[in-house]
Amino acid sequence: MTIEVAAVVAYPPQGAPNWRYEPVKLRTVKDHEVQIRMVSTGICHSDIYESNIPDRTAGIPYPWIFGHEGAGYVEAIGDGVTHVNIGDPVLLSYDYCHNCDICRSGQPAYCLEWRGRNRAGETGLFETKDGRDAGGKFFGQSSFASTSLVQKTSVINVKDLVHSDEELKLLAPLGCGLMTGVGAVLNSAKVQPYDIVMVTGIGAVGLGAIAAAKVLGCKEIVAVDRVATRLDVAKEFGATKVLNTCSSATSLVEDVRKLVNNQRISSVIETTGVPGVIASALSAMGWHSKLIQIGIPPPGAELNIDFQEFFAANKVIECHCLGDEAPKTLIPKMLAWWRDGKLPVEKIVKFYPAKDALEAAHEMERGTAIKPVLIW
Incomplete structure (x- = not known):
């Protein structure tokens, strides 16, 4: 039938x-x-x-x-x-x-x-x-x-x-999307109030990450994108600073470090999958920091790093998928945040x-x- x-x-x-x-x-x-x-x-x-x-x-x-x-x-x-x-x-x-x-x-x-x-x-x-x-x-x-x-x-x-x-x-x-961003901050980065978080790419995933970083009280949340209207939305979700890569004549690394007064960026939530953005984000990160990679790079993409510098600075790259927590527990948390106006x-x-x-x-x-x- x-x-x-x-x-x-x-x-x-x-x-x-x-x-x-x-x-x-x-x-x-x-x-x-x-x-x-x-x-x-x-x-x-x-x-x-x-x-x-x-x-x-x-x-x-x-x-x-x-x-x-x-x-x-x-x-x-x-x-x-x-x-x-x-x-x-x-x-x-x-x-x-x-x-x-x-x-x-x-x-x-x-x-x-x-x-x-x-x-x-x-x-x-x-x-x-x-x-x-x-x-x-x-x-x-x-x-x-x-x-x-x-x-x-x-x-x-x-x-x-x-x-x-x-x-x-x-x-x-x-x-899916919002859950992935929220869980990247909540469960993978495990950020603390003293942390500075940078989010590259402001779609639903990136905005979920920003909202979670705000809920967890991070001292700075930096949103990076090339679309001004998306950066405006990022502020409504909790970003404390924004960087429009289309309106800058200098490098992403220089711009971000200037935005945070050369303070340590402890976590990056990378959602674009663009190899150049990934490399720049790694360079901008501080001592004992972690990059959570969510965006999928194009087929055949390679990432070249100075391993000695990467090792000496105690940096970590971690690939992330779908919030790193069972949906049956993560979705009710997000629903509570939404009802409280936090998402x-x-x-x-x-x-x-x-x-x-x-x-x-x-x-x-x-x-x-x-x-x-x-x-x-």
Whole structure:
């Protein structure tokens, strides 16, 4: 038995994501799955990145249904699901196994089965209007469908935390980008009030990092970007100083050191993935400092460092993914911050009808929308 739902379906790219808003068929719920009626889903750079891969023959080929910042209501429950009931409001995040050593250590974002569960996807969930199987369970959820079958681990029950449809629609982005930035500061950098934190790249991830640094009371929070309007938003999230790299005639290293009066920068949250920015951030860091690398550099990118200087200054580079904490505990913390006015999600969200997904993605890439959210 199947039901017909609307979806943003990704087909082979044509120099850019090739998304089509169209009806698809969805099978019925199975064990360990939850059927979710989506009310909204954030668009993340990962959705665009995955949609731009020209040849997916190594895994499930196109068509695909992406989306991994979903919010909605439980419509049906498979056997083995005990933490939600029909009608509960939920936020969605990634899937993990619970059983490997890393999951048991409390860091499920690095689950040994993560790639298979979140990027490889699953067949047999969706069928396109011309009868083709479409890849699903992206990040355990494929929230670019108006109704989807979601792996139970990806479902966070927020029935006691969210009080209306409007709140639920707004908070969809907590499941990936904002969570990644918040967790980078909270769990990986573990900053202290005496620390100076620098954040390079002011998208949703960078803004989450800035908000967390403010909550933790860091004495200086430096936001670095090349778009003035994003730096204005960074101030609203808690940045104490901003650096526009487009309006400077000197180097990033010189500019940042001048901004902080040559004080020690103890943590850098790097979200751009631009090799030159990464190298500059490493140079600007102080003694016994840590760079948390979140942005993904382009294929083949290399980083050259003076290892003697790097070693002598006791610097650290640490790659970071998805908040370094289980979503079921991190998302409620973020919700509490939002309700207290410490994580102003409403300042960065721009809503679009789901049928306008491509326009929303283009605006995100142009920098005119920080966090597009599709409404179903």
